Amino acid sequence: MRKFNLSVHELVDFVLHSGDLDTRIFNLETMTRGTQIHAFYQAKQNDKYLAEYALEYTFEYENHLITLQGRVDGVIVNGSEVTIEEIKSANTDIDNFFENNEAWHLGQAKCYALMYALRFNLDVIDIQLTYISQIDERKMMKRYTFTREELQSDVFSYFGEYLAFFYQVEKYEKRRTKRLKALNFPYKEVRSSQKVMMEQVEHALEHEHKIFLNAPTGSGKTMAVLYPSLKVLAEKTNTKIFYLTAKGSGKAQAENALRVVREKALVKSTTVSAKEKMCLNDKVACNPDECPYAVNYYGKIRNALLDAFKSRDEYNTEIVTEYAKKHELCPFEFQLDLTLLSDVIIADYNYLFDPFVYLRRFFDSKRGNYIALVDEAHNLPRRVSDNYSLVLDFTPFYSFRKVLKGAEHKKIRRIINRIVKDLDEYKEGIISEYETITEFPHELRSSLDRFLVVGSEYMQEQGNNLAEGFSDFFFDVNKFIKILDLADEDFILYTEIDEARKFFPKFFIKCLSGAKFINEFLKVIDHAIFFSATLAPAPYFKTMLSIDDDIHQIPNPFSREQLLIMVDGSTSLYYKDREQTLSVVAEKIRAAISVKTGNYIVYTPSFMYLENLEQELRNSEDYDLIVQRPSMSDIEKEKYLETFKLSPTKTTLGLAVLGGSFSEGVDLVSDRLSGVIILGVGYPPPSFEKELEKDYFENKLNDGISYAYVYPALNKILQTMGRVIRSEKDYGFILLMDKRYNYSPYRQQLESYDGLVVQVKSAERISYLLARFFLN
Ligand code: SF4
Incomplete structure (x- = not known):
């Protein structure tokens, strides 16, 4: 006999879950509140009530031994009468919630009831579905009575459906295993x-x-x-x-x-992409009122999964979208469900x-x-x-206060006003633009907790007539509070306020490790x-x-014929020297790119430096100059990279900022990139946050500057160096320029490129070495 272990949830969710996708009802906040409400309800019951009762039973079903297990919310033993209770809570109208989910919830209870009846040899058993409103804590109970035979017939039908799908999966797994072994x-x-x-x-x-x-x-x-x-x-x-x-x-x-x-x-593989990328609507609003792909998602998912499972092995964004459209399902959730079969x-x-x-x-x-x-x-x-690391920005309050007028918004308006009062009071004590705080203000914290309760009700009541930006702000608060509760010595809290104290302060929570x-x-x-x-x-x-x-x-697979690393430790790229050394830097760049027609990128320490260098390098017939600009769109970035063509007939010189979009993840294989020139060592500019980071590592490891500035910068340099050789057949050069390359940890790190590193000082030497390198 085949043996199976199944949880009640696994079985019933697969067979009976139906209804809409609705993030207004099913989200982290409602789940957390649901758990609290359950615990509170259970704690108030009398001594005849057995809460969180664990059940397990092994069934013989058509040549299978199926061990079913789970924990029922409550068992009420009243003499010879036994009631199995399932508790559900929701931040919506509980009568509707019951109507939409009865079959699913009752299915769970039936499994528990059958296990209990078999274990204690009961012929008849009661079930109670208890619904508790997360809005006003109203309760609604539905009662049922079943014989053991009735329950068995239903549960066995669940087994049948589950196993039919299971065997499809198993058939595939056997074939997959055989072929992967070979x-x-x-x-x-x-x-x-x-x-x-x-x-x-x-x-x-x-x-x-x-x-x-x-x-x-x-x-x-x-x-x-x-x-x-x-x-x-x-x-x-x-x-x-x-x-x-x-x-x-x-x-x-x-x-x-x-x-x-x-x-x-x-x-079989699934590629998971972000909700915003997968969404088929202009606006991400995952509820049946605003999105047709959310309607009866759970009722449609089984057929869609089966269809995709039988016909495809790769579930990438395009394929998931194709099947989601075919079955009128949300592609984001669909891909998540496909992961279970991948x-x-x-x-x-x-x-x-x-x-x-x-x-x-x-x-x-x-x-x-x-x-x-x-x-x-x-x-x-x-x-x-x-x-x-999160920021709590109260700017949306300005618009909420204008929009949320009228009696129907009384509760939400009241809590928003309370938060505004807390913020105004807190503002009084702020002295400078940025300030670290040891503790989040108590009054504001309790107002925010209240806001989450009232805000959840408000979102339910309003449906899709919510004030603009409300749900985003609500979920921001929710996340901020959750992270705040985790904050320990590896976190820092600080505030930022505008100079004129006109606006609300922003609260930042930063995780340093x-x-x-x-x-x-x-x-x-x-x-x-x-x-x-x-x-x-x-x-x-x-x-x-x-x-x-x-x-x-x-081990490094590169030979001297493949990679040449030149280190120019004679040119200073310290901030104070940059203006003075700019023309020498430009001369050395020209020397490096003039030896062979090719594609090259120069990485500069900042956009300001990039603009100055652009002035020096433009107006040349010998090469085309392309320049990274701040805030380029994805299409502009693609165009920038497309300029670096295979087998170029004229040199292209790209200018980009070190640590920016073109420093990492750029894959210009073969002669699409023949060399990179890195100016400076990539130190991040000092900022309030960086200094906090430095202090943290100073206290913790006695080495604040290295951990906050030097090490991240060195990693950035190594990343940028990696742009040149993308495959085993690539070849090219790296020219590093700055006096700081003469010292540790840069010098020490370069030692790992054993035999590939040469020191250079002059433009002539650079030309000479590159002529020899490219001749090989
Ligand atoms: S299609 Fe978009 S709006 Fe609709 S459920 Fe999916 S992610 Fe949400």
Whole structure:
């Protein structure tokens, strides 16, 4: 007999969940309040009430042994009469809520009732569905009586539906497993760096919880981490691979690698994209009143999943959208549901590492063997800190106060006025533009808590007639309060106010190190492989990612014929010297780009410097000059990069800002880029926040300047250097200019490019070395 373990939720949600998508009713806030209301209700019951009663029963069903388990909200034992109670709460009209969800809720209760009746040998048992309003705490109860046979017949019909789908999935998994087991490395050759990397990954997938690999660009990282992970997928049931990236370009690489795998084997993958990108409406408003794709989402999802599952293996944005339109479903939610049927989930970091966005369906309670492949992992510390850093800006209040007039808005107006009063009072005590605060003001905090309750009611009452920007502000407050409750010594709170004290102060909460959150998220992951071309400088990442062991260095695959690194430590790019050295810098740039017709990018320390350099370099017949501008649109950025063509017949010189959009994630392969020139060392400009960061690391590690300024800058330089060689056949040069390259940690870091680094001083020497290099 086949054995199965199922939770009541898994079974009933799959078979009976129907109704609309509605983020006004189902959101984090209502879930949290629901939990509180349940606990409060349960605590008030008498001693005949058994709360959170755990049940488990193994059923024999058509050659299957199905162990069903779950926790019922309450069991009321009154002599020989037993009632199974399911409690539901909602911030909407509970009569409607009941009507829309009765079958689903009753289905859950029926499973519990049957398990209880079988365990205690009851012929008849009662069910009570209790609904509690989150608005006014009104209660409404619905009662039912069932015989054991009636319950069994219903629950067995759920088993039938569930198993029919399960066997479709299993059939696919058997074929997939067979073909993945037979899969050899999908490319013709394994590069030496890939071989080393795969050995490390294989070892980690057997023995380690997490591993950190620093592997140069062009070393074939994507397949080197995917291939061994797919082999685990073939060996261990219930394995899911999460390929997590910081940028869209990383997702595309993973998708491409999986297409190569699919030429020889089977694998299903979903690429998860942001709601704003997937949404089929002009405005994201996920409720049945405003979006046709939200209407009866849960009633339509099973057929849509089955359709996509039978006919496709790759669920990228286009394919998900095609099927979502076909079945009139929200594509964003649909892709999330497809992840459950996929072997590989390609997604942004946030789907594991963001407290508000992470994939609850996998990570709230562990359901399998999880492998996380974290691409470009040098981005992760900053991203996680940013996820826990928020600003609370009360500017929308100005418009709310005007709009929310009239008796029907009395409650919400009152709380907004209270917050305004709190803010005005608080403003009195503020002395300077930026101020750190040790504690968030108590009165304001309790007003905000009240605002969340009243605001939730207001949103329900108003439906789609909400004041402009209200729901965004509501969810901002909600998030801010949640992060505020987590804040400890790794956080800092501060305020900002305009000079004239005319406007409300803004409150900032900044996370300075997210290392403990990263570890927390990793608890549900069995094996995490972090890889990047720039997990350096090592001390920085060891602290920011809590790495106990070494970062594994994959050998550099580049030869002297492929990469030349010139370091000009004679030209000062200190701020005070920039005007004076500008013409020398321009001369050296001209020398570097005049040796060979090609494409080159010069990275400058700031936009101001870029403009000055543009003046020096323009009006030349020898090359076309293209320049990065502040706030370029995505289309303008694409156009900028398209200028760098393959096999150029005239030199193109691009100017871009170091650390800007063109410093990372730019993939100009082959001779689309033959060299980069980096001016300065990329120190971030001092700011109030940077200084806070410096003080924090000074207190914690006695090394504030390194952690706040020097290490992030050095990582930025290494990233920018990585633009030149994108594949094993690329070749090109890097010219670094600044006196600071003569000193540690820059000097020390450059030692890792053993044999590729040459010191230069003059334009002539640069020309000479490049002439020799390109001749080879
Ligand atoms: S299509 Fe857009 S508005 Fe509609 S449910 Fe999906 S994300 Fe929300």
